[in-house]
Amino acid sequence: MSTDTLTPQQIVRRKAAGEPLHPDEPESTRRHVITVLLENSVGALNRVTNLFSARSFNLESVSVGETDDATISRMTLVTRGNHRMLAQVVRQLNRLVDTILVEDLPPEESVERELCLLKVPYTSANRAELMDVAEVFRAKVVDITPDTMTFEATGPAKKINAFIGLMRPHGIAEVARSGRVALRRTLAYGD
Amino acid sequence: MSTATGMKAVPAFQKNGKAKKKMSGAEIFVRALDAEGVEVVFGHPGGAVIKIYDEIARVQPKFTHVLVRHEQGGTHAAEGYAKATGGVGTVLVTSGPGATNCVTGIADAFMDSVPIVVFTGQVPTALIGNDAFQETDIIGVTRSITKHSFQVRRVEDLAPTIKAAYHIARTGRPGPVLVDLPKDILFAEAEFNYPKEVSLRGYTVPTTGDPAKVERAVRMINEAKKPLLYVGGGVINADAAEQLTAFARKTHIPVTTTLHGLGAFPEDDPLSLGMLGMHGTWYANQAVQHCDLILAAGARFDDRVTGKLNAWAPHAQVVHIEIDHSCVSKNVYADCAIVGDVRCVLEQLLPLVEEQETADWLAQIDRWKAECPLRFETADGLLRPQFVIQRLGAKTNGEAVVLTDVGQHQMWAAQYFRFTRPRSHITSGGLGTMGFCLPAAVGAAMGMRGSDLPVISISGDGGFVMNAQELGVAAKHRLPIKVAVMNNNFLGMVRQWQELFHENRFSHTDLTDTNPDFVKLAEAFHCVGLRTNDPNEVDALLEEAWRVTDRPVLMEFQVPQEEMVFPMVPAGAATGDMITQRY
Numbered sequence A: 001m002s003t004d005t006l007t008p009q010q011i012v013r014r015k016a017a018g019e020p021l022h023p024d025e026p027e028s029t030r031r032h033v034i035t036v037l038l039e040n041s042v043g044a045l046n047r048v049t050n051l052f053s054a055r056s057f058n059l060e061s062v063s064v065g066e067t068d069d070a071t072i073s074r075m076t077l078v079t080r081g082n083h084r085m086l087a088q089v090v091r092q093l094n095r096l097v098d099t100i101l102v103e104d105l106p107p108e109e110s111v112e113r114e115l116c117l118l119k120v121p122y123t124s125a126n127r128a129e130l131m132d133v134a135e136v137f138r139a140k141v142v143d144i145t146p147d148t149m150t151f152e153a154t155g156p157a158k159k160i161n162a163f164i165g166l167m168r169p170h171g172i173a174e175v176a177r178s179g180r181v182a183l184r185r186t187l188a189y190g191d
Numbered sequence B: 001m002s003t004a005t006g007m008k009a010v011p012a013f014q015k016n017g018k019a020k021k022k023m024s025g026a027e028i029f030v031r032a033l034d035a036e037g038v039e040v041v042f043g044h045p046g047g048a049v050i051k052i053y054d055e056i057a058r059v060q061p062k063f064t065h066v067l068v069r070h071e072q073g074g075t076h077a078a079e080g081y082a083k084a085t086g087g088v089g090t091v092l093v094t095s096g097p098g099a100t101n102c103v104t105g106i107a108d109a110f111m112d113s114v115p116i117v118v119f120t121g122q123v124p125t126a127l128i129g130n131d132a133f134q135e136t137d138i139i140g141v142t143r144s145i146t147k148h149s150f151q152v153r154r155v156e157d158l159a160p161t162i163k164a165a166y167h168i169a170r171t172g173r174p175g176p177v178l179v180d181l182p183k184d185i186l187f188a189e190a191e192f193n194y195p196k197e198v199s200l201r202g203y204t205v206p207t208t209g210d211p212a213k214v215e216r217a218v219r220m221i222n223e224a225k226k227p228l229l230y231v232g233g234g235v236i237n238a239d240a241a242e243q244l245t246a247f248a249r250k251t252h253i254p255v256t257t258t259l260h261g262l263g264a265f266p267e268d269d270p271l272s273l274g275m276l277g278m279h280g281t282w283y284a285n286q287a288v289q290h291c292d293l294i295l296a297a298g299a300r301f302d303d304r305v306t307g308k309l310n311a312w313a314p315h316a317q318v319v320h321i322e323i324d325h326s327c328v329s330k331n332v333y334a335d336c337a338i339v340g341d342v343r344c345v346l347e348q349l350l351p352l353v354e355e356q357e358t359a360d361w362l363a364q365i366d367r368w369k370a371e372c373p374l375r376f377e378t379a380d381g382l383l384r385p386q387f388v389i390q391r392l393g394a395k396t397n398g399e400a401v402v403l404t405d406v407g408q409h410q411m412w413a414a415q416y417f418r419f420t421r422p423r424s425h426i427t428s429g430g431l432g433t434m435g436f437c438l439p440a441a442v443g444a445a446m447g448m449r450g451s452d453l454p455v456i457s458i459s460g461d462g463g464f465v466m467n468a469q470e471l472g473v474a475a476k477h478r479l480p481i482k483v484a485v486m487n488n489n490f491l492g493m494v495r496q497w498q499e500l501f502h503e504n505r506f507s508h509t510d511l512t513d514t515n516p517d518f519v520k521l522a523e524a525f526h527c528v529g530l531r532t533n534d535p536n537e538v539d540a541l542l543e544e545a546w547r548v549t550d551r552p553v554l555m556e557f558q559v560p561q562e563e564m565v566f567p568m569v570p571a572g573a574a575t576g577d578m579i580t581q582r583y
């Protein structure tokens, strides 16, 4: 269907959903970080993750941990979709009895971090180079044996990707990533 | 696996300061149901809940326990009870197979927003996870088909959890809540305090709508030339039929309802267009395709209503009154979404709206009504299900609670009965569960004891057999249900699709060789059985059936297998492209 056969109201609906007006136009999807405060229980956690598979929502990353209140945990979810999908994700999450607060965090208004542990074999030949890379990324050595080193790096997902990329030629033994955590920025001086 | 966090149990002291006596979890359970005002429990015993059954015998609670013959029947009975009375249905079953037998009914209640609470037994806490005898992770199994679920881990949490379960099932968008009861909790002792209130920090219940949105809707109504009310089950759930009717009559806006909205607006009113959607009236669907404003009230834009989504109501702006925010703009974008309880929102709207000038639009609709009314063949002397439905309508003057199963007969009942009061039509729409009807009728009839309204159950021969065992339960409780079986010796609805879309290959839909003798079946279950295949005998048969007041009457109507439901929007087609008769 091309735009000329769509009624004005159909165009309104497509735009609102973020769906393309022409078949050859790509769909406009966006990556969103959603943070959820929920009851700190296995059941609550299950319900949230289950929702993503049951409703066929995309889930790029998920992390969860306690907050300062031991009965509440915070989950950070990274998902991708068009407007309609993303609104659905937030509303379906809100619908769960166990979720206390659901926030869709716009990237420009939030801080987002990920932690990565990376184990890499070394020899005297590449040790200095590894340390140089680590220095640039402000990664710390947290464990060392005569032939492997484990680095800890934190930062936005992009920085972690770059760090892993630079380590890859050295033959990474193991990687563990935490998944993203995020908080809304407080605008101390107004906006 | 959560407990009812956030609720403060009342301190365990009586007024005189003395500590209360302790009792078993099983006794707490029974007393909590009484405290909650539960009238009927549909249940089936087993090892994990035997202690509760013992307490039912000992305590003699106020509620009636109905021993169903299959747990699936129990869940549908609870649904029928809830839908007929507006209360919450209650189910009690044992662990393992007892619990898994409830899965279909829970899924059905979830899809159709029916408030039921299902109590399942569970193996003792210490054995959970060990593949113990009759252990099933029913919380896990039902996670995506429950509004919420609890597993009670401490006997002290039992009463507050029951309180929370009923609260969640009943309020907001209603739905099924499951409470899993490990056996040791039922033996452990505690004091009984039934909390007066529930506070769940993650759960709020919408009531009135945002006044700015309400005003916006009023402006949209004033600007529209061809407005249409699209009314769903939410209006019945909210007990808002009166407000809706007043609203439509004040504004002269025509009304079409979904399958679940039948009865929310009197179908004998000239503003009524009957049902819309796949098997709705041609004129209701015409109105949808030509209107410039859709006022959706408690309806969820199901695909059986919209058909091909992109082609639906192409000229209409949409106002959506809906209690569940996640239903807004899920399928069709709402230009104005009012999140709230539809009764509250209609009460906000009523004083603000004015009489609308819709005479031209109503005249157009009347022309459509004349152009293609609902119709079926009557000249050839064969007994047609549509005719039977019409005679049931005439017999009761629409004053009845009609339950239907799933299939062709369901659609004919929706098209031909003429529903005029809320809660007079109960069916399985969202999940489309064959076997729903008879047990749901048992539940409805239990809820309607003391009322004059007859309970009519209408099934096909296929679906009826799926839960026929509940006939005995209806007989035991002397429920005078009128059980119509439209026997076409076929899985009729599937046969219809095979004829229309699969070149008459009637693959595995002929039931002739596996159907029982329905009259004998009725008699074997201590019911009365009647049958006819002659349209001239129908009224006399109904007379005879209505004379029986102390047990169910099964009425077998032998109808032709070739009959098809029209009009029809083929699956995936646009609402404008209806088939109105056999090619």
Ligand SMILES: Cc1cc2nc3c(=O)[nH]c(=O)nc-3n(C[C@H](O)[C@H](O)[C@H](O)COP(=O)(O)OP(=O)(O)OC[C@H]3O[C@@H](n4cnc5c(N)ncnc54)[C@H](O)[C@@H]3O)c2cc1C
Residues within 6 Å of the ligand: B111, B112, B113, B172, B173, B174, B231, B232, B233, B234, B235, B237, B238, B257, B258, B259, B260, B261, B275, B276, B277, B278, B279, B280, B297, B298, B299, B300, B301, B302, B304, B305, B321, B322, B323, B324, B327, B340, B341, B342, B343, B406, B407, B410, B411, B428, B429, B430, B431, B432, B433, B493
């Ligand atoms: C064989 C077959 C054929 C079918 N053909 C058709 C057909 O032709 N036409 C048709 O209409 N259906 C048909 N159905 C049924 C269809 O599948 C859906 O079940 C039905 O359309 C949904 O009805 P509804 O929109 O009223 O929503 P319901 O499922 O009744 O949901 C109620 C809605 O109201 C909301 N709500 C609940 N309480 C409130 C409140 N207090 N305030 C505000 N909102 C509230 C809920 O959140 C929900 O969105 C068919 C089903 C079968 C099995």
Ligand SMILES: Cc1ncc(C[n+]2csc(CCOP(=O)(O)OP(=O)(O)O)c2C)c(N)n1
Residues within 6 Å of the ligand: B405, B406, B407, B408, B409, B410, B432, B433, B434, B435, B459, B460, B461, B462, B463, B464, B486, B488, B490, B491, B492, B493, B494
């Ligand atoms: C439990 C279940 N299984 C299968 C289906 C698919 N299905 C929908 S309608 C239908 C035929 C129903 O036949 P019958 O009960 O005889 O009613 P009729 O259509 O003939 O009125 C079937 C098999 C279903 N809805 N539910």
